[in-house]
Amino acid sequence: MKDKVVFFKQQRRQPVVGSSPSVHNHICKGDAVMSYLPSTKVCSKCKKEKPVSEFHKDKHAKDGKCYSCKVCTKNHRELNKEVILKREAVLREKNRERIRATHKEWRTNNKEKVSEYGKTYCAANKEKVRKSKKKYREANKEKITKKNLEWYNSHKDDPEFITKRNERALAAYNANKDNDEYKNKRRLRDNKRYAIKKHDKCFLEKQYAYKRKSYLSRKDDDDFKESLAKRKQKYLQTENGKEHSRKYTQKRRALKLKVTVEDFSHKDVFLRDGYICQCCKTKTRPDYKHTHPLYPHLDHIQPLSLGGDHSKVNTQCLCANCNLTKHNTGTGDQLRIF
Numbered sequence: 100m101k102d103k104v105v106f107f108k109q110q111r112r113q114p115v116v117g118s119s120p121s122v123h124n125h126i127c128k129g130d131a132v133m134s135y136l137p138s139t140k141v142c143s144k145c146k147k148e149k150p151v152s153e154f155h156k157d158k159h160a161k162d163g164k165c166y167s168c169k170v171c172t173k174n175h176r177e178l179n180k181e182v183i184l185k186r187e188a189v190l191r192e193k194n195r196e197r198i199r200a201t202h203k204e205w206r207t208n209n210k211e212k213v214s215e216y217g218k219t220y221c222a223a224n225k226e227k228v229r230k231s232k233k234k235y236r237e238a239n240k241e242k243i244t245k246k247n248l249e250w251y252n253s254h255k256d257d258p259e260f261i262t263k264r265n266e267r268a269l270a271a272y273n274a275n276k277d278n279d280e281y282k283n284k285r286r287l288r289d290n291k292r293y294a295i296k297k298h299d300k301c302f303l304e305k306q307y308a309y310k311r312k313s314y315l316s317r318k319d320d321d322d323f324k325e326s327l328a329k330r331k332q333k334y335l336q337t338e339n340g341k342e343h344s345r346k347y348t349q350k351r352r353a354l355k356l357k358v359t360v361e362d363f364s365h366k367d368v369f370l371r372d373g374y375i376c377q378c379c380k381t382k383t384r385p386d387y388k389h390t391h392p393l394y395p396h397l398d399h400i401q402p403l404s405l406g407g408d409h410s411k412v413n414t415q416c417l418c419a420n421c422n423l424t425k426h427n428t429g430t431g432d433q434l435r436i437f
């Protein structure tokens with residue numbers, strides 16, 4: 100085997116132009132007459148004389164080259180495609196482990212080459228690579244998520260990982276700060292996360308503490324005060340804001356008069372009474388302006404000033420007209436059952 104290797108090396112080093120392939124027959128292993136080595140060879144199929152570079156390598160042949168030229172080999176392969184492919188597949192199956200091992204060995208020995216080749220290939224076939232990756236991801240979704248989760252669980256407390264992640268996130272944020280699509284995506288993701296966290300008491304406490312701290316640090320800032328006042332004004336004009344302020348004033352009034360206070364909404368009572376004035380039995384109009392005589396008012400059946408409670412049972416729906424003429428006379432109606 101060793102002799103053969105030496106033989107090939109010398110053959111490459113000292114090609115002789117125009118020598119006949121038959122000269123080869125005179126050369127034995129370790130023979131000194133290397134200058135007779137042929138640089139051309141006659142193809143066994145097409146019978147044409149061609150340079151040695153026109154023949155494929157064959158380590159089983161004496162001169163290290165195939166008997167037929169590249170063109171003939173290709174034609175032969177093309178003609179007998181199915182048979183050859185089948186034979187090769189059988190061989191591959193038979194030597195599977197061995198082939199795998201050699202490939203692996205080569206890859207471990209030529210890591211740089213492999214990575215470089217991969218990079219150039221990816222750069223040249225971006226679209227193809229993207230598609231195949233996507234296909235793989237779709238076919239192995241569960242496997243990938245499981246693996247990722249395992250990896251994350253083993254690394255989530257690693258300080259190096261945390262700093263790296265933060266840096267990467269910051270870089271991505273800075274790069275896409277003005278990209279609307281990115282912003283939208285981010286907002287949706289944050290909302291989703293927040294929706295999950297909202298049920299976590301610990302998180303809510305933390306969030307409250309953070310907000311409180313932020314508020315206290317800016318409390319005396321004039322700009323902040325102004326913006327806060329503006330926001331409050333805006334909020335009080337919305338449906339929720341109105342409800343809030345109504346509830347608040349009622350509660351304060353009730354507390355001032357030292358009667359018991361139940362936590363409920365005006366709407367509950369209005370819905371119970373069907374938005375119908377319990378005095379004149381006309382339908383009230385919540386969509387009108389609050390100065391309109393048919394606007395619904397919440398009325399205490401036994402007035403707060405006379406010791407009535409602020410509760411669902413002691414309240415009813417009245418139109419503005421009836422409520423304003425009734426004052427706190429106490430009509431003696433029965434308490435509502437609710």
Ligand SMILES: [Zn+2]
Pocket residue numbers: 142143144145146147167168169170171172
């Ligand atoms: Zn040929």
Ligand SMILES: [Zn+2]
Pocket residue numbers: 376377378379380381417418419420421422
């Ligand atoms: Zn009325």
